[in-house]
Amino acid sequence: MSVSKNGYAKGKCGRCGKTYFNRRPAFPIYCDCWRYCPLCGKEMTPHTPDLTPSVHDAQKSLRVIRVCLNHSPPYYSKDLPVEVKLK
Ligand SMILES: [Zn+2]
Numbered sequence: 001m002s003v004s005k006n007g008y009a010k011g012k013c014g015r016c017g018k019t020y021f022n023r024r025p026a027f028p029i030y031c032d033c034w035r036y037c038p039l040c041g042k043e044m045t046p047h048t049p050d051l052t053p054s055v056h057d058a059q060k061s062l063r064v065i066r067v068c069l070n071h072s073p074p075y076y077s078k079d080l081p082v083e084v085k086l087k
């Protein structure tokens with residue numbers, strides 16, 4: 001990581017390619033693309049696990065963080081916020 005003359009570190013999201021400038025490089029930047037459906041681009045709904053799942057389903061749904069209901073079957077996302085690596 002190097003900081004340019006004006007004090008900004010530059011980083012690119014490895015998932016969506018969006019470029020970020022960080023004035024305070026000590027603080028990590030997280031890209032918000034994980035919240036958006038990769039299929040239709042709409043913001044996904046936080047996934048609430050079923051209240052009465054079997055143990056197996058509970059383990060499975062724990063990893064699902066967001067869901068897009070625009071699709072049939074719904075698109076389940078397990079993506080976590082992407083930390084933008086600064087250069
Ligand atoms: Zn991104």
Ligand SMILES: [Zn+2]
Pocket residue numbers: 037038039040041042068069070071075
């Ligand atoms: Zn979608």
